[in-house]
Amino acid sequence: MTFGNPIHDDNGHIKNAVVYCHGSLGNYSSMKKIAPLVGSGDVFDENKYFFICLSALGSPGSCSPSTTDLKSKFPKYSIKDVVNFQKKFLAEKFNINHVLGMIGISMGGFVCLTSAIEYPDFADFIICGVSSYKVAGHDFILSKFVNEIIESDPDYNKGEMTYSLLRTLRIASLAEFNFGLSKEALRAMSNIELSAEFESFGNESIETDIYDLKYCNESCMYFDVEEELDKITSKVLVVACNQDPHFPPNLDAIPMSEMIKDSQLLVIDSNLGHLCFNEIEKISNELREFLEDFDDC
CATH class of the missing domain: 3.40.50.1820 (Alpha/Beta hydrolase fold, catalytic domain)
Incomplete structure (x- = not known):
């Protein structure tokens, strides 16, 4: 553009x-x-x-x-x-x-x-x-956690999207939820509102390709x-x-x-x-x- x-x-x-x-x-x-x-x-x-x-x-x-x-x-x-x-x-x-x-x-x-x-x-x-x-401390651990979630799925190396990988993609993406809005903004929401936002975030994340996510996450993970x-x-x-x-x-x-x-x-x-x-x-x-x-x- x-x-x-x-x-x-x-x-x-x-x-x-x-x-x-x-x-x-x-x-x-x-x-x-x-x-x-x-x-x-x-x-x-x-x-x-x-x-x-x-x-x-x-x-x-x-x-x-x-x-x-x-x-x-x-x-x-x-x-x-x-x-x-x-x-x-x-x-x-x-x-x-x-x-x-x-x-x-x-x-x-x-x-x-x-x-x-x-x-x-x-x-x-x-x-x-x-x-x-550099990516370090809590941010490095977050990236490592996302990687661990994805790599733990036995279907990862199949190279095709399965129901299991779709579920894994959603969980891996949800690990990022806490790192967008400020703690103050999250605290200002009721638990009902938070649950709805969390659910929506997870549903939107399944439109991402799990392999794109894994490779991008890894490219950032070791940035220094x-x-x-x-x-x-x-x-x-x-x-x-x-x-x-x-x-x-x-x-x-x-x-x-x-x-x-x-x-x-x-x-x-x-x-x-x-x-x-x-x-x-x-x-x-x-x-x-x-x-x-x-x-x-």
Whole structure:
């Protein structure tokens, strides 16, 4: 998906491209999260920027276990592979080898950071939201737990969806339920409301392919760029949420910002927790201020 106005330099290359990197098992349409700030004169003025979002390697609709029909025989991939897949696509499709910026949410933040480390001259700026420099502690255990649930099903290696795998997929996905909304938002619901939300979350999850989930989960599970953050030369805005159960700012965003040379830190409050970018309007002023340095690029 693209929107906005591509502006070309003297050599005919697009110079105002901004790449949006979605979260786990999202797709190109995930770029709708920034839609409230798109429009003439708004933060993401479509006359100034050309936005691009592709479905990442491993995600439904892209090259993935489900779309290739390789299922459990799909090659294992890392976040670095996701980055290279995206970089190759941009070069082949748009002749883009340098972008103005990248915006990444959650797993998309992993992609942005890895891209900035592996290719320091690729992006002028990065906006890294509700993300981290490594998967560790409670978040690593959550990923390991999801893997254990999936691998425990004797039908996993059959490569075809069975009733047992469908049930396992639902249970594995439900392990993630507590890590979306904030603890405050969950506590504000009655147990009847919570039960209904839990049931709905589980029912929606069975539309995911269990092999896509397993491979994506594994690619994130071992993500760790702590020792390489000093290679980043892009200007970075780190956005975190105090109520994020996945990546609490004191464990993730704050130390990460301190380890990146040219970075700014923005910590917000939102009962949406890890899903706080669904209220992106709340940080419109801060985003506008950050992007001012790139108005003349």
